[in-house]
Amino acid sequence: MTSGFDVEPVRWDDAVLLLDQRRLPFEETWVRCGDVASVVAAVRDLTVRGAPAIGITAAYGMVVAARELAAGGVGDLGTAREGLQEAAGLLRGARPTAVNLGWALDRQLEVVAAAHADVTALSAALLASAQRIHADEVNACHAIGRLGAALVPEDANLLTHCNAGALATGGFGTALGVVRAAVAAGKSVHVWVDETRPVLQGARLTAWELGRAGIPNTLIPDGAAASVMARGRVDVVVVGADRIAANGDVANKIGTYGVALAAAAHDIPFLVAAPCSTVDLDCANGDAIVVEERDPDEVRSVCGQAVAPPAQAVANPAFDVTPAHLVAAIVTERGVVRAPYDTSLRRLTRGLGT
Numbered sequence: 001m002t003s004g005f006d007v008e009p010v011r012w013d014d015a016v017l018l019l020d021q022r023r024l025p026f027e028e029t030w031v032r033c034g035d036v037a038s039v040v041a042a043v044r045d046l047t048v049r050g051a052p053a054i055g056i057t058a059a060y061g062m063v064v065a066a067r068e069l070a071a072g073g074v075g076d077l078g079t080a081r082e083g084l085q086e087a088a089g090l091l092r093g094a095r096p097t098a099v100n101l102g103w104a105l106d107r108q109l110e111v112v113a114a115a116h117a118d119v120t121a122l123s124a125a126l127l128a129s130a131q132r133i134h135a136d137e138v139n140a141c142h143a144i145g146r147l148g149a150a151l152v153p154e155d156a157n158l159l160t161h162c163n164a165g166a167l168a169t170g171g172f173g174t175a176l177g178v179v180r181a182a183v184a185a186g187k188s189v190h191v192w193v194d195e196t197r198p199v200l201q202g203a204r205l206t207a208w209e210l211g212r213a214g215i216p217n218t219l220i221p222d223g224a225a226a227s228v229m230a231r232g233r234v235d236v237v238v239v240g241a242d243r244i245a246a247n248g249d250v251a252n253k254i255g256t257y258g259v260a261l262a263a264a265a266h267d268i269p270f271l272v273a274a275p276c277s278t279v280d281l282d283c284a285n286g287d288a289i290v291v292e293e294r295d296p297d298e299v300r301s302v303c304g305q306a307v308a309p310p311a312q313a314v315a316n317p318a319f320d321v322t323p324a325h326l327v328a329a330i331v332t333e334r335g336v337v338r339a340p341y342d343t344s345l346r347r348l349t350r351g352l353g354t
């Protein structure tokens with residue numbers, strides 16, 4: 001399965017193939033994951049990252065799990081279902097903040113629970129479902145792009161944080177999907193790219209993607225975003241999301257909240273672009289979102305080079321929560337919603353099983 005888009009972080013080829021995002025932009029290498037343990041490790045160590053991309057990866061991870069069970073001699077459906085529940089638990093535990101991971105696994109567990117002739121048929125059904133999830137996420141990005149592009153002025157300076165591009169999705173991107181679609185619509189767009197410490201998704205990934213697409217962009221240190229806004233150089237901020245609570249609070253890469261505060265202080269619209277699979281109506285507000293705390297060495301170093309004393313005390317929350325009142329609009333594949341989000345998000349996702 002391929003999305004047909006030139007940057008594809010996840011592929012299926014009798015195993016999960018992942019473009020190794022830890023090595024970009026210096027090397028384009030692929031990691032082959034043929035067992036559940038290696039899929040879990042790849043999600044955890046950021047070989048693959050970005051909310052929709054880890055959801056797609058986990059969906060294929062369930063296919064890998066079914067094949068592993070069959071190869072291990074499990075022929076009985078009941079035993080296979082138990083093994084798949086266990087695999088789903090391991091995959092779900094790989095990263096806690098992005099809801100897309102659990103959302104994709106819940107869809108795969110519905111397939112597991114359905115009637116099947118045997119384990120081979122169950123495994124085939126899981127693959128078909130993973131490919132549907134993958135295709136749906138790619139289509140969602142294109143729809144988000146089209147809808148979001150309408151909110152971008154003809155001649156615009158955008159600012160983005162982290163990477164919500166093709167690399168973070170099945171292809172095309174959410175926030176960068178908006179950028180790509182605005183450019184395709186003939187708008188003149190320049191993007192300010194926050195470098196996004198500690199692991200530099202902006203510098204390493206967003207700058208690489210935009211450069212590859214020929215879209216003008218300028219990399220800035222995270223600390224420069226507010227002053228670029230103060231100088232009148234930003235028209236719109238557009239970011240992705242890892243989980244959107246029922247009240248519209250948005251979890252995204254650490255630093256997003258500061259960007260949203262600066263945007264509000266300068267009267268700049270702050271847009272969130274995300275598929276409906278990122279909306280979690282079971283989560284009342286941002287306080288209920290679990291923020292992943294990552295390895296302190298990510299902060300003590302930059303690309304493997306130490307930049308702080310070896311035993312330096314560190315806090316490394318990977319995400320923060322931007323309160324709904326700072327969000328001008330949420331762009332999804334089903335439409336653009338605005339405050340009050342508790343009603344607009346519920347109306348939007350009605351019929352999606354949430």
Ligand code: MRU
Nearest residue numbers: 049050051162164168240241253
């Ligand atoms: O830690 P990461 O790189 O997985 O964090 C990714 C982000 O925060 C993205 O902005 C978010 O997942 C949206 S991706 C379309």
